[in-house]
Amino acid sequence: MDEIVRYIVPIVVIHVIALAVLVLVIKKLLLGDTRRAISSLRQVETEVRKKEEQIRRDIELHEKDFEKKKAAAEAEQAAVLKEEQKKLATLKDQTLAEARKEADRIVEEARNNEAKFRKQLAQDVEEKAVDFGGQVFKLVISELVNEEVNRRFIGELLDALDEIESGAITVDGDEAEFICSHPLSDEQKGRFRELLKEKFGADVEVNEKIDENLIAGMSFKLGSLEIDGSLLNRFKEAVQEVKKSTTV
Numbered sequence: 001m002d003e004i005v006r007y008i009v010p011i012v013v014i015h016v017i018a019l020a021v022l023v024l025v026i027k028k029l030l031l032g033d034t035r036r037a038i039s040s041l042r043q044v045e046t047e048v049r050k051k052e053e054q055i056r057r058d059i060e061l062h063e064k065d066f067e068k069k070k071a072a073a074e075a076e077q078a079a080v081l082k083e084e085q086k087k088l089a090t091l092k093d094q095t096l097a098e099a100r101k102e103a104d105r106i107v108e109e110a111r112n113n114e115a116k117f118r119k120q121l122a123q124d125v126e127e128k129a130v131d132f133g134g135q136v137f138k139l140v141i142s143e144l145v146n147e148e149v150n151r152r153f154i155g156e157l158l159d160a161l162d163e164i165e166s167g168a169i170t171v172d173g174d175e176a177e178f179i180c181s182h183p184l185s186d187e188q189k190g191r192f193r194e195l196l197k198e199k200f201g202a203d204v205e206v207n208e209k210i211d212e213n214l215i216a217g218m219s220f221k222l223g224s225l226e227i228d229g230s231l232l233n234r235f236k237e238a239v240q241e242v243k244k245s246t247t248v
Contacts, residue, residue, distance in 0.1 A: 146215070150217060150231075153218070153229060154188055154217060157229035158188070158192060160229075161192075167199075169200065171200045171224055171225045176202065177221045179211050179214065180210060180214070180217075181211065181212055184208050193205070202222055204222070214232045217231050217233075
């Protein structure tokens with residue numbers, strides 16, 4: 001029994017020692033792995049913190065850049081708005097100026113039209129006055145007196161032509177037109193033809209056209225020369241003289 005105990009005890013001791021050594025080895029191995037793991041975790045944590053710091057700085061940079069771009073965009077928008085407002089104001093001024101110009105043009109055109117209307121009205125009144133004077137003359141003066149007036153008007157015209165110096169007036173063209181209130185006598189035609197030939201070098205036949213509206217006398221055209229010796233023309237001149245005297 002003692003031998004068995006002596007035999008077992010060393011074995012147990014050896015096993016205990018071996019177990020203790022094994023435990024120490026395993027503990028050392030586990031402790032080394034734990035330290036390495038902790039070191040790795042710390043390293044990872046450090047890297048994570050570095051990345052977080054970098055990300056934070058990047059975010060701050062992006063935010064600053066965004067604020068700058070935002071401020072630049074707002075400034076540009078304000079400048080564009082100011083320019084558009086300036087253009088709008090200029091366009092408004094131009095539109096108002098054009099509107100005023102158009103209004104002035106319309107007013108001026110209305111004034112001109114009024115002046116034209118007044119002028120046309122005055123001309124119509126003059127024509128009516130001349131026509132009325134002619135009608136009154138025909139109603140008041142008998143035909144015999146009218147013929148005598150016509151004879152005197154024709155005589156005055158021929159006498160006036162006779163007083164013109166030969167060659168004093170140059171006549172361009174040789175076309176002739178004679179309009180009379182009454183038919184010319186052969187004597188009047190003959191004298192008229194001789195005077196035209198003598199004074200103007202025009203050898204033409206005196207073939208008159210009758211227009212009773214002339215009342216008395218005649219008018220004629222010889223090329224560029226035009227003379228109106230009718231009573232109707234005297235009425236027109238009298239109206240102009242009356243107008244001058246009333247406007248003074």
